[in-house]
Structures are given as C-alpha cells and as structure tokens.
C-alpha cells in the first residue's frame with residue numbers, strides 16, 4: 001500500500017449528516033471488477049444533474065474547493081453498506097483525509113486499508129473548520145499524521161487521537177496480509193485445536 | 195469464573211494472537227462470499243500468488259445482480275460479467291458456489307442459516323453489512339470490506355479491535371400485527387442510526403425470546419442500521435430446534451455434544467454489558483419509515499414530524515432534506531400516505547414466515563390496478579416451500595408478481611427498481627436516497643404492513659384489520 005504523507009489543502013465542507021455509502025457511490029457503479037476508476041462516480045447522484053451536467057449547487061462542484069484533499073462532513077459519515085467502493089471512490093477522486101464528528105464502523109475501517117485518514121474531531125472544532133473554510137478564501141489546513149497535529153493558517157492548532165497501530169500502518173504503508181502471515185505458526189496452531 | 199456474555203465467550207474462543215495496543219487477530223469460522231464485493235479480492239490473491247486458505251469454510255452465492263424474471267438472461271453486460279467473474283473465481287480457487295442452477299441459491303443471509311452453515315459460537319464474516327443477520331443464532335457475525343475479504347480468503351483471520359457490548363432488552367408482549375420488523379425499527383428510531391456505533395448488540399428480554407428464528411434474523415439483520423458492528427441473540431431451545439433439522443447439521447455425528455456446547459454459549463446470569471437499553475414491546479405500534487435514514491420512523495398511528503419543532507440545527511436540516519426528497523409535508527398522517535409500489539422480500543423479510551404472514555393479509559383481496567406489487571422469496575428453497583403451501587397462488591390471484599429469488603428491489607442493482615418519484619412500501623432495510631432506484635421513495639415496513647398497503651393503496655394500521663396472524 002502507498003504511504004500516507006502530510007496533507008495540506010483547503011477542506012471541502014459537505015454539510016450533511018449520516019452520509020451513507022449509497023450516496024458516496026451509488027450501486028450502479030458497483031459492478032466494476034477493478035479497484036480503480038471509481039472517482040468519476042463519487043457522490044454521483046448529488047454531483048450531476050439528470051442530463052449529466054454538473055450540479056452547480058453541490059459543494060464538490062464549487063470551484064473554491066477544487067482539487068481539495070480534505071473532506072469535512074457531519075456526524076456518522078459513511079453509514080450503510082460495507083462497500084469498499086466508497087473509499088476507493090473517495091481516494092481516487094483525491095481525498096486523503098476525511099474529518100467528521102463520527103464515522104460508521106465499516107467505512108472507518110475501510111479507509112485505513114486505502115490510505116485515507118479518517119479523523120474524528122469534537123463538534124466544536126469541526127464547526128470551526130466548516131466555518132473557516134467557507135469564510136476564508138486563502139484557508140489551508142495541514143494534517144501531520146506523524147505528529148498527530150492538525151493546524152490551519154489562522155493560528156488554530158490541535159492534536160488529534162488516532163490508534164497508534166493504525167497510524168503506523170498508514171505511515172509505513174503496511175500490507176495487512178503480510179503482517180498476518182508473520183503469525184502463520186499461530187494460525188496453524190489454532191487450526192490444530194479445531 | 196466471572197460471568198461472561200455470549201460475545202465475550204465467542205471472542206475469547208477465537209483470538210489467535212493479541213498484543214497490547216494492537217487489534218487482535220481473530221479466527222474466522224465461516225466466510226460467505228457474493229459477487230459484488232469479491233472480484234477485487236480474488237484479483238488481489240491472483241496478483242500476489244496467494245491461495246484460499248480454507249476452502250471448506252468458504253461459500254459463495256450470487257444474489258445482488260440476479261434478475262428475478264428470466265434469471266438466466268442477464269441483459270446488463272456488466273452484471274453478467276460480475277456473475278461470470280464469481281463463477282470463474284470459485285472454479286479457480288475451488289470454492290463451493292450456490293449458483294443460478296443450484297436449488298439452494300438465494301440471498302447470502304437467507305441461505306447460510308437455511309443450509310445450516312450458520313451455527314452458534316461461530317465467527318462469521320461476509321463482504322456485506324447485513325452479515326449481522328447470522329447473529330440471531332448466537333454467532334458473532336459482521337460485514338467487512340473487500341480488502342478484508344481478501345485477507346480472510348488468504349489467512350482465515352481478521353484484525354479486529356474489540357468492540358464494546360450493548361444489551362438491548364425488549365420486555366413485554368407484542369400486540370398482534372406488531373412484528374419483529376417493528377421491534378427493530380422502534381429500536382433504531384430510539385437509538386438513532388449511529389446509536390450503537392462501536393458496539394455489538396445482544397438482544398434480550400421476553401419479547402425477543404418469544405420470537406421464532408426467522409423473526410430473530412429480522413432483528414439482527416438491521417443491527418447495522420443502528421450502527422452496530424454486530425447484533426446477536428443467545429442460543430436457546432428455539433435456536434436448537436431450528437438448527438437440528440438443517441441439511442448440513444442433521445447428520446453430524448456428535449450432534450448432541452455440539453448442541454450442549456451451543457447451550458453453554460448463552461450469556462451467563464449476571465454478565466455485564468458496557469451499555470444498556472430497556473424497551474417495552476407492549477406499547478409498540480407497527481412502524482413506517484418516512485425519511486431517508488432508517489432512524490426516521492414513526493408509528494402508523496402518528497404523523498410525520500415537523501422540522502420547525504426540531505431544535506438541533508443539523509437534525510432539522512436532515513429532516514427537511516429528507517421530507518423534500520420524499521415529497522412529504524410535515525404533520526401528514528402516516529395513514530394518508532398513498533403508495534405506488536410494494537416490495538416484499540430481501541434478507542430482512544424474504545423468508546417463509548414473512549411470506550405466509552403477508553399472504554394472510556392478501557388472501558381474498560385484490561391489489562388495485564395502479565399499484566405494482568412484487569414478492570421476491572429470499573431463496574429458491576423459500577420459493578419452493580411457499581409454492582408447496584400454495585402461497586404463490588394467493589399472491590398471484592391478488593395481483594402480485596411472484597418472482598425468483600434474489601436481492602431484487604432491495605438495492606436495484608438488477609432490473610427491479612423504482613422510477614424517480616415512485617413511492618414504495620418495502621420490507622427491506624434501507625431507505626437511503628436512491629437505494630431502490632434513483633429518485634425512488636422508500637418506506638420501510640413489515641411484510642404484513644406492506645401487504646395491507648398493497649390492498650388499500652395507502653398505509654393502513656394492520657391492527658385495524660383484525661386478522662389472526664398466529665405468532666408472527
């Protein structure tokens with residue numbers, strides 16, 4: 001897996017709670033048998049009008065947030081189906097960090113497998129980020145995973161919590177399967193008892 | 195020894211490796227595979243030159259893409275490719291597949307229990323969030339992503355952070371017409387769609403104990419809609435009676451010993467949970483969802499909420515957005531909502547008891563001609579058994595379409611879908627925007643409520659029909 005590096009970007013404020021994976025990537029795009037190329041379908045039903053033109057009202061189509069690598073969302077981001085197509089689409093579109101006040105379990109897990117950092121902040125800090133990115137045209141957020149640090153160019157700086165094992169996997173781009181295979185003997189032993 | 199919960203016993207039995215500050219490596223007893231979330235996992239194995247570690251613990255079926263009319267004629271080339279990819283992957287990696295020709299084919303969460311693959315005490319995973327269904331048997335069952343599918347295929351293990359435990363106790367006795375679906379919708383309405391995030395729920399209490407296995411599956415199925423990692427119910431005599439007749443269980447040599455082990459899995463008297471909720475079934479009404487998230491539900495005898503009454507701004511906006519998508523006005527009586535379509539099926543409510551109960555509502559009635567109503571059995575076995583009982587005839591006489599098994603309109607990855615603006619009474623589990631087709635409007639209900647809506651063209655309190663629904 002690729003290694004997670006520092007991210008510096010103006011975040012996109014997606015002001016919706018309970019964004020489900022059916023919205024992140026609608027089911028008609030789950031039929032591909034590859035892992036790649038899902039970015040074009042991200043938030044498809046919100047991003048595009050029925051005639052295929054971009055929906056100007058949807059925040060991802062707002063030019064101020066073009067090429068952003070950080071997505072802000074309200075609570076319980078990524079609920080619903082377990083489809084890993086959701087993080088594939090988010091990552092392929094260009095997002096490296098997702099910030100919310102809470103995440104659904106499976107999506108949270110799936111992010112780490114795809115070099116995306118899902119960050120949980122308290123509601124107050126999240127609200128501050130939402131407002132700032134809307135208010136300041138030069139707004140920039142810096143995420144330094146190594147130091148557990150989130151800072152903007154307006155003097156706001158906090159350290160965030162993240163499971164240290166998951167952090168290590170992201171930073172070193174560790175592949176889960178190889179990690180597990182280091183424990184092959186234990187798996188063999190376990191199976192002998194079955 | 196300290197009393198343990200069902201969850202703690204299963205967890206303890208499956209730890210292969212643990213280290214402080216890291217997730218635990220858990221052994222997986224049963225891995226179920228379907229066509230949508232597996233192609234990239236098999237591709238990963240191929241690229242790395244890896245094998246499937248335990249073919250004997252891995253089973254596959256095709257359900258999401260399968261047409262429910264003329265099932266061998268898959269017109270969508272990409273659907274067909276996904277189906278064919280699963281077939282060839284199963285052949286290449288030597289995995290047992292319940293394909294379209296199999297008499298046992300069906301929705302993955304229907305056929306696992308039906309065949310007796312699902313058993314108490316197991317760890318069960320599948321690249322599908324409704325894997326929680328299998329927890330009804332006292333198993334620890336949860337959905338995983340495709341990377342994890344690949345991981346389990348090659349190692350038969352999974353890294354997991356230990357979730358917390360949540361007891362949801364439902365006391366009392368349901369009124370006739372209030373079903374397992376209404377219990378779980380009430381629970382989600384109460385805790386919200388993120389109310390159990392990070393937890394494994396164990397459902398306890400008299401109202402849960404009195405449910406049949408099929409009804410318990412309906413409850414556990416929707417645990418994920420409350421955000422839970424998994425949902426489970428301690429095994430008891432109901433569990434054992436169901437299981438000992440299953441094709442893959444009944445001939446096991448030391449079955450009695452196995453059954454004793456199953457009995458011992460139940461949560462011990464006095465075991466502690468991290469969180470607890472107590473509800474009473476006496477007061478529950480049949481539920482209807484009115485919004486775009488499964489937590490947005492009300493009793494049939496109530497009204498749609500008014501966003502102006504909601505203080506929290508995020509919540510108010512969610513409600514406004516939901517009502518606008520659903521084309522509904524605040525304060526409308528649920529019974530005044532007219533519907534266009536009825537879907538009875540899915541891994542939540544596509545089992546034999548569901549179809550029998552719905553047929554009792556339908557019997558002798560006709561679906562108005564402007565309403566499109568379909569029944570999709572959860573598996574080919576469910577379909578066959580229903581046909582033996584003549585239930586297909588009751589549905590067909592009333593004007594329902596009687597289909598072949600599959601996920602069908604639950605997620606519309608196949609030809610069954612809603613058109614924009616079409617309003618559906620659905621026995622499935624998700625009412626997200628576009629879930630049943632772009633612009634489609636889903637109302638989640640029980641099979642008997644769906645059947646009553648089909649006859650009357652609008653939501654109707656099933657209790658007012660005064661039917662004998664037995665223990666359903």
Ligand code: SF4
Pocket residue numbers: 257258301302303322324540541542600601604605622623
């Ligand atoms: S019936 Fe619906 S929820 Fe169940 S497995 Fe199929 S698509 Fe998923």
